[in-house]
Amino acid sequence: MRIAIVSDAWEPQVNGVVNTIKNTRHSLLELGHDVLLVTPDNCRTFACPTYPEIRLAYQPYAKVAASLDGFVPDCIHIATEGPMGLAARRYCLNRGLHFTSAYHTRFPEYLRSRSRIPLALSxxxxxxxxxxxxxVMVATPRMxxxxxxxxxxxxxxxxxGVDTTHFAPREREQSCIERPLxxxxxxxxxxxxxxxxxxxxVPGSKWVIGDGPLREALEQRYPAVHFLGAxxxxxxxxxxxxADVFVFPSRTDTFGLVLIxxxxxxVPVAAYPVEGPIDVVAQGRSGMLDDDLGRACQQALALDRVEVRQCALAYSWEAATRQFLHHLHPVRHAGAPQEHGLPEVVGI
Structure with missing residues (x-):
């Protein structure tokens, strides 16, 4: 089957959406499908408001339309709601094509925290x-x-899913680390x-891996923390x-690939009992969920790391990708006439 996936999120971004798309594409190819990724590559871009590290495509409709016209997909999946997603949505509606979409990120809550835009409007x-x-594909029953x-x-x-061959226990570096880490x-x-x-x-030390608009301020505010960058x-x-414990302080993630x-x-997880962790973490087995994050950290240290890994083995990219395939829809119902020569819409 020829599957087109359209996404605003792509390399060099480092986030769960990009990892999900990359692993899904790999699994689809392994299952024998032909996959086209339509991303902001080779598009003019602009900085995402309030998040300049993320570049969004500027008026990508022509590229999206040309890519999809050339590929002639059996199914179209729109992964994100940015300019690329809007262009693909318009393309499909202009041509009377069916598509599926995904809700990866709690944008309304993010927008409210950054700009005070009301949730109802978003x-x-x-x-x-x-x-x-x-x-509309979502990651968890609670979502x-x-x-x-x-x-x-x-x-x-x-x-x-998770690649349990790559993400597996390794020899732990002991020198020069103040534990618990x-x-x-x-x-x-x-x-x-x-x-x-x-x-x-909490006792021990704290490491932070990642980048973003708050990095400089956090480094200044917490000089004892080791910031390693993305x-x-x-x-x-x-x-x-x-690490001795993985700390996940977010209250707004829809899943949290880093957890698995x-x-x-x-590595046992310490997190709040909210959407995302509550769907992924087995309480008392692979992590501890508590409204007191410090207490969760302390209790997580006592968990059996072998059992923690066993809980993660329930997740596989092949199983997740088969779910994805099950939800895809053909761009047209069987027997529907093919459409040619429709005018392209300039802009998004």
Missing amino acids: YCWLRWFHGPSKA QDALQQRGFTNLSLWGR HLYVGRLAVEKNVDAFLQLD KPNNELAPYYSC EAMACG
């Missing part, structure tokens, strides 16, 4: 964006319930609530394995 826009989608309560329809579950991996942005981790009064996903496993990556390396 969710109204997202309902409009996803309204024509034949299946599905939350969006249903917001008026979303055609919701389907699409889980996530508390590790955070992720963006350094207001929605990630990193302050809640860094201000904890690392490619394929370099993270040794850092995970080195850490667990696959045998």
Whole structure:
């Protein structure tokens, strides 16, 4: 099957959406499918408001249309709601094509934390964006319930996976590390609530891997914390394995791929009992969830790292990708006439 995936999130960005798309593409190819990724590569870009590290495509409709016209996909999946996603949505609606979409990120909550835009307004826009989608894929049952309560329809579950061969326990570096070592991996942005981790009064040391708009301010505010900068996903496993506990302070993530990556390396998780961690972490087995994050860190240290890894083995990219395939819709119903020569719309 010929599958086109359109996304605003792509390299050099380092985040869960990019990792999900890369691993899904790999699994689709392994299963024998032909995959086209339509990303902002070779597009003019501009800095995302409030997040200049992320570049968004400027008027990408021509590229999106040309890419999809040339590929002639059997299925089109729109991964993100940015300019690339908007262009693909318009392309499909102009031609009467079916598509699926995904809800990866809690943009309404992020926008409210950065710009005070009301949640109701953001969710109204997202309902409009996803309204024509034949299946809106979400990562967890709780996220599905939350969006249903917001008026979303055609919701389907699409889980996530981990490469348990790459993310696996390794020999732990012991020298020059003040233990217990508390590790955070992720963006350094207001929605990630990193302050809640860094201000904890816990023994040992704290490492932070990631970059973002708050990095400079956090480095100045917490000089005792070791900031390592962003690392490619394929370099993270040794850092995970080195840690005694993985701390996940976010209260707004829809899943949190880093949770299962850490667990696959045998590292117990400390997090709040909120969407994302509550769907991924097995309480008392692979991590501890507590409204007192410091207490969660302390209790997580006592967990069996072998059992932590066993909990992560339930997640595989092949299983997640088969879910993805099940929810895809053909661009046309069987027997529908082919359309040619429709005018392209300039702009997004």
